[in-house]
Amino acid sequence: MSSSIFRSFAIATVGASLVIGSSLANADTKLIGSGASFPFPIYSKWFKDFSQASDGVRVDYQAKGSGAGIQDLVNGTVDFAASDAAMNAEEMGKVDKGVVLLPLxxxxxxxxxxxxxVxxxxxxxxxxPQIFTGEITQWNDEAIVAANPGVELPDEQITVVVRSDSSGTTHVFTGHLSEINESFNSAIGQGKSPQWPQTQSFIKAPKNDGITATIKQTPGAIGYIEYGYAKLTGATTARLENAAGNFVSAGAEAGAAALASAEFSDSTLPESEVPDLISWIYDPAGEEAYPIASFTWLLAYQEQEDEKAAVIRDFVEYAITEGQKSSDELGYIPLPENVVERVREAATFIQ
Structure with a gap:
């Protein structure tokens, strides 16, 4: 999907389904998925390319938020889901067929x-963090002015745009803010659907594309979105101060530096158990590391119909090899090789 096509699609359709692959008449294997909008730009390309190269395969993915995707997986209404918030032990315990979490x-x-x-x-x-607690409310606040010498900041109220749906992007963002700011942690805390300040300066929009559109249409607005949406829609983004005290823009190198801080649990599980591939990077170290980065996970049943299990395993192999070549172009971070090998191993548990 070209960036121009995606711009129109992302802004005009909030939560629309992506249907790709061969025609209905010839579809031998159909996979239905739902969940995170965070990886939607790259998933849309991957599903399209994979389906075109796989005779008789059709994938239908609805980007409606991580929380909704997890619930669909628990309810058994999809073949796979996607989440930026991974899944916690309680959620995984509700999946009778078992679940494999793969950071793709x-x-x-x-x-x-x-x-x-500006x-x-x-x-x-x-x-x-104080903008998102409602403590800093004006663009010409002295703390913002001090960090931007020579920039003419308006005497204008800050309009804060946050997610209206249960969101993995929100989970990642609030996890970072809670890690670096005790005031935010106490007042709001981490969550997929936190209680934001109930003031007129806070407005809500659904999914990454909804927030992107709202910011573009609202002078004085600020909001959090996945970098791919900003890159493909030309949104202006701030440079954020990282743990080393440097102001850093998002991008491939800064993202890779952030991922370098990721640590997975040691391989101490019995060979019969699915590897644990959940790792959080709430405040990455490194001089050039961008401060807010995360993996996003494909969620697959451990027990699948044979035909669907084979297709999902094939898709995972495509995603961690050929698919990674699209990462930088679409605003994502290519997986480190050690993560690729862990994902390949875990995918064998989808049977």
Whole structure:
């Protein structure tokens, strides 16, 4: 999907289904999935390319939020799901057929904003959490002005755009804010659907594409979105101060530096158990690391129909090899080789 086509699609259709592959009449294997909008730009390309190369395969994926995807998986109404919030032990315990969590890609969460004439903006790590607690309310607040010498910041109210749905992107973003700011952690905390301040300056929109569209249509707005949406729609994003004290823009190198901080649990599980591939990077170390990055997971039943299990395993192999070549172009972080090998091993448990 070209970037121009995606721009129109992402802004005009919130939560629309992506249907790809061969025609209905010839579809031998149909996979239905739902969940995270965070990986939707790259998933859309992957599903299309994989289906075109796989005779008789059709994939239908609805990007409606991580929470909804997890619930669909628990309810057994899909063949797979996707989530940026992974799954917790309680959620996994509700899946009778077992579940395999596979980090197929990774991305950065950026702060997109709409300020006329302000093309570059630095936000310190003690400032942007306070925007999302409602403690900093004006664009010309002295703390923002101090970090942006020579930039003409307007005497204008900040409109904060947050997610209206149960969101893995929100889970990642609030996890980072809770890690670096005790005030945010106490007032709001981490969650897929946190209780944001109930003021007129906070507005809600569904999914990454909904927030992107709302920011673009609202002067003075700021909100959190996956970097791929910002890259493909031309949204202006802030440089964020990282743990090393440097202001960093999102991008392939800064994202890779963030992933370098990821640690998976040691391989101490019995060979009969699915490897644990959940790792969080709430405040990555590194001079050039972008401060908000995360894996996003494909969620597959451990017990599948043979035909569907084979297709899902084939898709996973495509995604961690050929599919990774599209990462940088679409605003995602290619998986490190050690993660690729762990995913390949875990995919064998889909039977």
């Amino acid at each position: 890609t990774a991305g950065e969460v950026v702060l997109a904003y709409n300020l006329d004439g 093309d570059e903006l630095n936000l310190p790590r003690d400032v942007y």
